[in-house]
Amino acid sequence: MTLALAILDIALSAAPWLLLGLTIAGLIKALVPETSLQRWIGGSGVASVARAAIIGAPLPLCSCGAIPTALALHRGGADRGPTTAFLIGTPGIGIDSLTITYALLGPFMALARGVSAVLTAIATGLLVGRTRPTTTPAPASSCVGRCSDGDCGGKGSSSQTPGPLSNRLAAGLGYAFSDILDDISLWLLVGLLVAGALIALVPPQQLAGLGSGLGAMLVMAVIGIPMYLCATAATPIAAGLLLAGVSPGTVLVFLIAAPVTSLATLGVFRREMGNRALMAYLTGILISTVALGLGVDALVGWWALDIPLQVAQVQELLPTWLEALALIILVVLAVRPLRRRLAARLVLPNSGQT
Known part of the structure; x- marks a missing residue:
C-alpha cells in the first residue's frame, strides 16, 4: 500500500465518525452551562x-482549553481533587475522539x-x-502557550449564547465546526500523515518487537506526557501503531498520556x-x-x-460514497476561506470569525 493510499484510506474511515462527534460536541456546548458544571x-x-x-469526559475541550474552565471551577469552590480529575478527564476523551476511536481502533x-x-x-x-497547598494561587489566566495554531480562548470558553434554544444550538454547532475543528485540524492532518507512514512504510515486525510489555509502555507514557x-x-497515530504491530495496551498508554497533558497544563497546574x-x-x-495498558493487554x-479484525468490521459498516462525502465536508469546513463562503450563505454563528 502506497503512502498516499494509506493516508486516504484512514481519512475516509475517520471522516463520518468525526463529523458525528463534532455535531454531538456542538450540542453539548449548547446545552451544558458552566453554572451546572x-x-x-x-x-x-x-x-x-x-x-x-x-462529567468532564464528553466535553469538547482540549488539554490547553480545559485549563481556564478547571481554574474557574477550582476558584468557584471545587477542591483540588475534583479540579484535577476534570483537568485530566476532559481532554482525555471527548465525544469526537470517542467516535473516531470506534472507527479507527474498533469497539473494544x-x-x-x-x-x-x-x-x-x-x-x-x-x-x-x-x-496540601504550598504556593499562593496565581491570577486566573487562559493558557501559557497555544492549543495548536489557535489560542485557548475558543476551546476554553464555557459561556453560552443566551436566548432561545435554536440560537444556542446554532451557536454550539458553529463553535464545534469552527473553533474545535480549527484546533484539531492541523494536528489531525499530522496524525493522518504519521499513521499513513507507519502503515505503509514501517515493517510490522519492526514495531511489533518493541510494542508490548512494561518497558514499551513506560516509554510511551514518558513520550506522551510532555507531548501535546x-x-x-x-x-x-494510534491506529498506525496498532496496525504496525504495537500491542493494544501500549497503544492505549499513548492514547491516554498524550492528550491529558501539555507544557501549558503542567506550567499552570x-x-x-x-x-x-x-x-x-x-x-x-x-x-x-501503564497499569491500565497492562490490564488491556x-x-x-x-x-x-x-x-485489527474489529477495525475492519467497523470500517465496512459505511459505504464508500458516504465516507467520501463526509471527508469532502470536513475539508470544506476546515479550510477557512471555503468555510467563510459557506457561512455567508448559511449564516452560521461564529463560523467565519476565526
Whole structure:
C-alpha cells in the first residue's frame, strides 16, 4: 500500500465518525452551562472526584482549553481533587475522539479508552487531593502557550449564547465546526500523515518487537506526557501503531498520556497547586496509564480478541460514497476561506470569525 493510499484510506474511515462527534460536541456546548458544571463538581471527596472525571469526559475541550474552565471551577469552590480529575478527564476523551476511536481502533479499544481516561482522572485526582497547598494561587489566566495554531480562548470558553434554544444550538454547532475543528485540524492532518507512514512504510515486525510489555509502555507514557496532541488527533497515530504491530495496551498508554497533558497544563497546574501536587499529577498519570495498558493487554490475550479484525468490521459498516462525502465536508469546513463562503450563505454563528 502506497503512502498516499494509506493516508486516504484512514481519512475516509475517520471522516463520518468525526463529523458525528463534532455535531454531538456542538450540542453539548449548547446545552451544558458552566453554572451546572460548578454545581456538579463542587466539594471534595471521592464522589466529587468521580463526578468531575465522568462529567468532564464528553466535553469538547482540549488539554490547553480545559485549563481556564478547571481554574474557574477550582476558584468557584471545587477542591483540588475534583479540579484535577476534570483537568485530566476532559481532554482525555471527548465525544469526537470517542467516535473516531470506534472507527479507527474498533469497539473494544473505544470502550477501553473511555473507561481508562475516566479511571486515570479519578486515580490522579484522588492522589492530588491528598496534597496540601504550598504556593499562593496565581491570577486566573487562559493558557501559557497555544492549543495548536489557535489560542485557548475558543476551546476554553464555557459561556453560552443566551436566548432561545435554536440560537444556542446554532451557536454550539458553529463553535464545534469552527473553533474545535480549527484546533484539531492541523494536528489531525499530522496524525493522518504519521499513521499513513507507519502503515505503509514501517515493517510490522519492526514495531511489533518493541510494542508490548512494561518497558514499551513506560516509554510511551514518558513520550506522551510532555507531548501535546489532542485526543482526536492522537487517534490516527494510534491506529498506525496498532496496525504496525504495537500491542493494544501500549497503544492505549499513548492514547491516554498524550492528550491529558501539555507544557501549558503542567506550567499552570504547578503555579496553581504547587510542586507536590504536580509530582502527584505526573505520578498518577504514569502509574495509571501503564497499569491500565497492562490490564488491556491481559484482557486481549485472555479473550483472544482480534483488534485489527474489529477495525475492519467497523470500517465496512459505511459505504464508500458516504465516507467520501463526509471527508469532502470536513475539508470544506476546515479550510477557512471555503468555510467563510459557506457561512455567508448559511449564516452560521461564529463560523467565519476565526
